[in-house]
Amino acid sequence: MSLSSTLPSKVKLVDVGPRDGLQNEKQMVPAAVKIELVQRLQQAGLKEIEVTSFVSPKWVPQMADAAEVMAGITRQPGVRYSVLTPNLKGFEAALATRPDEIVVFGAASEAFSQRNINCSIAESIERFRPVVEAARANGIYVRSAISCAVGCPYEGEIAPERVEMVARLMKGIGVQHCGVADTIGVGTPIKVQRALDAALRHFAIDDISGHFHDTYGQALANTLASLQMGVWQFDTSVAGLGGCPYAKGATGNVSTEDVVYLLHGLGIETGIDLDRLVDAGQYVSDFLGRKPNSRVATALLNKRQSAG
């Protein structure tokens, strides 16, 4: 089977580094650094950025500056800025900052849902109904993300039927987009295709995205398998922000750099300048006092060093 005729010609990446990435970093990052990171990402050509989360600072201190960050970014035409809004209070705070999109989360694992938010999957999604209604009434696009869509740290493997159910419930409350997230990075290509197939029962291919973690190094293989289904939107995290593979309990978002290299190698347009992206990743990695968690960034930075 030759790939060249079957892949999408363009792909849109959503950089989730400033939110999903930094939220999982222990070290507190000042608003000014987050704002500069967003700036560098859009200068590198990212057309959508998950900026922050309007969540209780008691639970997530790293996101306590959500409003400050949203107010501080210089918006570029053609770039979309999304934020997480776990409840109506969060949504109201977010609304004042004029996000283009909000994101709501539901797990495909009952055990995960119970342990994390102390309610069933169905209840957790029903709670988003007023948030989704308020967003849509305000003309704000609503994305959902299905976490643990392939595996769960408590339940193990997740059946595609669970993903289908979450997608159906999300569609039912008025959500417009469905992200399929392998939150713990255990997925391999066929399992990921099955999870995406399940979501496709309720969302069109243009309203689906993949969100992969590189914990087991499978994220690019999973991306390739998704592309072969026609999926053309992916969440990625600059410098692999959101967990170092050498730290216990690492989450390991796939790095934007690695995905861009794959896509460009496949002849797929992203609008992203890989060199500037590597710079953006180096900027935030320098702040965190470590190397970018990206093989492409590592290889290109080594190459620059040898050349220089």
Add this chain to the structure above:
Amino acid sequence: MSLSSTLPSKVKLVDVGPRDGLQNEKQMVPAAVKIELVQRLQQAGLKEIEVTSFVSPKWVPQMADAAEVMAGITRQPGVRYSVLTPNLKGFEAALATRPDEIVVFGAASEAFSQRNINCSIAESIERFRPVVEAARANGIYVRSAISCAVGCPYEGEIAPERVEMVARLMKGIGVQHCGVADTIGVGTPIKVQRALDAALRHFAIDDISGHFHDTYGQALANTLASLQMGVWQFDTSVAGLGGCPYAKGATGNVSTEDVVYLLHGLGIETGIDLDRLVDAGQYVSDFLGRKPNSRVATALLNKRQSAG
């Protein structure tokens, strides 16, 4: 496009860690450690191991103990042991140690061939003719490996026509197997498929293997693309042994652990016990005083630590 119906049901991995891996490690590894590594690899279920190289110790001091290592391993029925023999002198030394296979190398890049061995591609392959003849006269199977099959550190991208030429010349001197090696890890799936297609003009699918490096994190995506063409043999390196000599600090050979995780996740049989493989990788990594260069090994070792 769904993958599940198109993939091979079984895959054979050749662990090249003891040779290709250790050869690129600066630290000298004693024969006893190499022998123990081979032992652990076969206990983990590897059915073919690239053990050593019969090359001048002046050029490659790490392989000076080739005969000692071959004499020291305890052979298991059903396991094949291969060695590199760059010339007739090397082959004669190897012959006394009874290898099942020998490996000869040719680059798909003229610049690489000139800079490394000071002759053209065609000349370099012609020089192997007496080696291949001697091997076949002794009933020893001959593999070839085409290095720089996708990219070259001096020439950049390599056209599939170069790979086709090397495969044709290798076939012409009586080689039985063709490995397609992305030596510097720059390949992406379509480019890799084109290189494999070129080799397939002269070798049957059962006589082809893929050899990928993870320098840019693309090895598993390239493996998936190869599987989709029906390729079912791959070189991998336990614990990701072997750096890339052309990119400082960059990672080299794809780790056997990461590939096994991918294959098992796809429902493909390998005969390999992943836990024992991780142990083998940890053994040699401990000796080298570092962590295994494998995301799967890292994730599984972290998991064991949390569980313990």
